[in-house]
Amino acid sequence: MKIRLLSLAAALFAAVTFVAATDAQERKTDKKAKILHFTRSSSEGHGPARMQEDGTTISGSALKTFCNDHGIELVESHDGRIFDGDVSEFDAFVFYTTGGLQDENTKIPTMRPMSEDGIKKLIAAVRSGKGFVGIHSATDTHCKLRIDGRDPYVAMSGGRFCGHGPSQFMTIKAVEPIEVPWLKKLNGEFTAHDEWYAMREFNPDMHVVYAMQTAQLFPHPENLKHYGRADFPLCWIRMEGKGRVAYTPQGHDDKFWWNKENVRRVGEFVLWSLGRFDMDTTPNIEKVCPGYAEKQ
Numbered sequence: 453m454k455i456r457l458l459s460l461a462a463a464l465f466a467a468v469t470f471v472a473a474t475d476a477q478e479r480k481t482d483k484k485a486k487i488l489h490f491t492r493s494s495s496e497g498h499g500p501a502r503m504q505e506d507g508t509t510i511s512g513s514a515l516k517t518f519c520n521d522h523g524i525e526l527v528e529s530h531d532g533r534i535f536d537g538d539v540s541e542f543d544a545f546v547f548y549t550t551g552g553l554q555d556e557n558t559k560i561p562t563m564r565p566m567s568e569d570g571i572k573k574l575i576a577a578v579r580s581g582k583g584f585v586g587i588h589s590a591t592d593t594h595c596k597l598r599i600d601g602r603d604p605y606v607a608m609s610g611g612r613f614c615g616h617g618p619s620q621f622m623t624i625k626a627v628e629p630i631e632v633p634w635l636k637k638l639n640g641e642f643t644a645h646d647e648w649y650a651m652r653e654f655n656p657d658m659h660v661v662y663a664m665q666t667a668q669l670f671p672h673p674e675n676l677k678h679y680g681r682a683d684f685p686l687c688w689i690r691m692e693g694k695g696r697v698a699y700t701p702q703g704h705d706d707k708f709w710w711n712k713e714n715v716r717r718v719g720e721f722v723l724w725s726l727g728r729f730d731m732d733t734t735p736n737i738e739k740v741c742p743g744y745a746e747k748q
Contacts, residue, residue: 478522478728485543485726486525487583489515492532492563494551498589499706501548503530503562511548511587514709518719524726530563535570544583544725545574546718547590548703553605554596571595575604579693583725584608586699587718591651608692610699611685612653617674619647619704624686626662627740631731632724634716635661647704650678654685659733660740661687682743689724691733696725 489512491501500511508516512528519526527542532553539545553571557563566574578584586593592613595605606612626632626640635642648664664686666679689698698721708714724731737744 478723481523481728484523484525486527486541487519487544487546487722487726488534488539488542489526489528489546489548490530490534491528491548492530492553492557492566493549493560494553494555494557494563494565496559497550498548498704500703500709501530501550501589503528503560509548510706510709511703514715515546515719515722518712518715519722522719522723522728524722530560532564532566532570535566535573539573539577539582542577542582544585544722545578546585546587546722547593547609548587549593550589551592552594552596566595568597571597571605575599575608575692578608578695578697581694583722583727584692584695584697585718585721585725586610586697588647588649588701588703589613591649591699591701606653607655608697610655610658610688610690610697611651613649614652615650615678616647617650617669617672617678619645620670620675621645622648623665623668624662625665627660627736629732632661632720633729634713634720644702646702646708648679648686649701650681651684651686654737654744655690656737657735658685658688658690659731659736660685661689663741681746683741684744685737685741688737689721689731689733690735696727696733698725 491509501509503509516526553566556565586609590609591611594603621643623643626635630636630640663683665683669675669679686701700718700721
């Protein structure tokens with residue numbers, strides 16, 4: 453009995469130590485950060501990003517609860533004109549957007565487009581040190597503006613959507629070394645059901661957090677159409693000047709946001725973008741996904 457009690461105590465100590473070590477990665481700060489959760493779409497957009505009667509979104513409400521626990525104020529908007537004002541009040545921008553940022557939305561008139569100056573101000577703000585986190589369809593987002601022949605939004609966010617197969621389960625294995633706290637907790641591997649995007653136009657300076665491992669997918673015609681290629685990045689981080697940029701592919705449907713652990717999968721990238729903890733951003737795309745450019 454004594455041996456069993458000692459073993460139980462040791463196990464509990466190890467568990468507490470693990471949680472403490474995970475939580476300790478976040479830097480404590482007295483400064484309350486402020487972020488903009490931007491859900492503008494040029495169409496109806498995704499359910500979790502649609503504005504409800506009370507002026508909130510499902511994704512925004514879930515993130516707000518997470519942010520409140522970390523001393524972060526979250527502001528929601530789907531009006532692109534917000535970027536014509538003073539964006540310096542925001543410490544990070546969290547985009548759950550769809551379609552052309554400068555395109556009119558004929559179905560939802562309140563979803564005003566961003567102006568060219570607004571897009572330039574967003575890019576400049578991130579380059580100066582503001583954070584940026586793209587959620588799911590943030591890669592199914594683009595603009596008409598071109599800088600050095602490229603769409604500056606796509607270049608900043610890191611990649612561009614080019615299709616998807618049916619929503620399905622997929623097992624994810626993170627790239628070593630694993631630095632995202634929630635991924636560490638899962639030992640770098642998890643299985644999830646979502647609408648997984650195929651993407652192209654990847655920024656080669658990204659650090660891949662985890663990739664689409666295409667060989668595991670069922671040979672459904674739609675899977676072969678979109679994923680019949682070499683492994684490509686699904687989740688990544690990178691630097692845009694002094695600004696920290698992250699993209700996370702999950703969050704397609706409402707159910708994702710009802711689960712606190714799922715919300716943490718997004719929230720921890722927000723914390724990182726705000727400088728609450730550090731991760732290595734050394735480019736690794738060529739090593740992790742050597743054939744990623746075959747459908748660029």
